[in-house]
Amino acid sequence: MAxxxxxxxxxSRRESLPRxxxxxxxxxxxxxxxxxxxxxxxxxxxFLFVHVLDTALVRVSPNAxxxxxxxxxHPLMILFELGLLAAVLFHAFNGIRxxxxxFWSEGxxxxxxxxxxxxxxxxxxxxxxxxxxxxxxxxxxxxx
Amino acid sequence: MTAxxxxxxxxxxxxxxxxxxxxxxxxxxxxxxxRFNPEVDEDLHWESYRVPAMPTDRVxxxxxxxxxxxxxxxxxxxxCAHGVCGSDAMRINGVNRLACKVLMKDMFAKSxxxxxxxxxxxxxxxxxDLLVDMEPFFEAYKAIKPYLVTTGNDPSxxxxxxxxxxxxxxxxxxxxxxxxxxxxCPVYWSEGSxxxxxxxxxxxxxxxDSRDEAAEERLDILNDIDGVWRCRTTFNCTDACxxxxxxxxxxxxxxxxxxFRRR
Numbered sequence: 001m002a003x004x005x006x007x008x009x010x011x012s013r014r015e016s017l018p019r020x021x022x023x024x025x026x027x028x029x030x031x032x033x034x035x036x037x038x039x040x041x042x043x044x045x046x047f048l049f050v051h052v053l054d055t056a057l058v059r060v061s062p063n064a065x066x067x068x069x070x071x072x073x074h075p076l077m078i079l080f081e082l083g084l085l086a087a088v089l090f091h092a093f094n095g096i097r098x099x100x101x102x103f104w105s106e107g108x109x110x111x112x113x114x115x116x117x118x119x120x121x122x123x124x125x126x127x128x129x130x131x132x133x134x135x136x137x138x139x140x141x142x143x144x
Numbered sequence: 145m146t147a148x149x150x151x152x153x154x155x156x157x158x159x160x161x162x163x164x165x166x167x168x169x170x171x172x173x174x175x176x177x178x179r180f181n182p183e184v185d186e187d188l189h190w191e192s193y194r195v196p197a198m199p200t201d202r203v204x205x206x207x208x209x210x211x212x213x214x215x216x217x218x219x220x221x222x223x224c225a226h227g228v229c230g231s232d233a234m235r236i237n238g239v240n241r242l243a244c245k246v247l248m249k250d251m252f253a254k255s256x257x258x259x260x261x262x263x264x265x266x267x268x269x270x271x272x273d274l275l276v277d278m279e280p281f282f283e284a285y286k287a288i289k290p291y292l293v294t295t296g297n298d299p300s301x302x303x304x305x306x307x308x309x310x311x312x313x314x315x316x317x318x319x320x321x322x323x324x325x326x327x328x329c330p331v332y333w334s335e336g337s338x339x340x341x342x343x344x345x346x347x348x349x350x351x352x353d354s355r356d357e358a359a360e361e362r363l364d365i366l367n368d369i370d371g372v373w374r375c376r377t378t379f380n381c382t383d384a385c386x387x388x389x390x391x392x393x394x395x396x397x398x399x400x401x402x403x404f405r406r407r
Binding site for chain 2: 010012014017018019020021023024025026027028029030031057098101102103106107109111
């Protein structure tokens, strides 16, 4: 093993060398589910943040609260609701998958079938939800 | 010798006039390599070469062809060239593979020209071309004490173990330390300090060995902030392992051993 000073010199030399960047890593499906899990998690966090803020407005004045809540009633907000539903559903189902991978000894072996199950469940719930919510938005926007 | 290094992606170096004859049944492919020469280059850049490929050739043969007949400065590691020594891990068409284990017939495009991209593995410093500094990788490996630890007097004969006890850690004995798993891990790319899958696999090999007595010690090392809990189960490592080790499963077993301290 190198001495401490040699290690320091080695470390600074290492710093000066570039790292491979290149193209996107074509990772396993599990990597993309992890990316989606991160994104939906951050989106849900932002919703909760906004939600806490608008509810806290009640402390400022009931009128301010009402004004803000009224802006949410605009039909276009249905798109945001749909996005929130999509993010929360994926995050919830994939969260169960991740827990099974962590705690169930057969989890790693079945990670792919479990991911497909997550996607199918998500679609089964999202398609009817999207249809019903979007038709509601359309009727409210353009009249029934 | 003084080959001009082009930064132009489209510049393709063709076969030199003194190259050996192209064998019958060979297909011309473009091999695009991310290159770096520390003495000349500021940064990494791409270079392309036209190389004849037989379906039975491996990616390593393409690199040999370039080094031997087109540009002798191309630098990469390889030793046994048969998937045993683990020297030639690199990113081939975007995934970590051993160049000596990937057949060209699996790389041919379904239609049109085949372009093969070869890059150094991610997360380690590039010394030259496809050769990276493996020292941080081996430091993590050494940190988990990858050797048998026992106490008391040595037995006068072998340290015996049942078939089931040997089977318990069989999968993780196959590691060849090629770093394909560790450098496929998104956590390793960003958190330079994560032990990485390979170190955990080799810890698993001793933690679950009935003859070894330092399991608790290794579990404590891996319970660290940069230990197994950094694993986000992306399964890139399992996909990348040329030995077919169920890497993520091994990491999860170490996690569960930590949670329940049960072996």
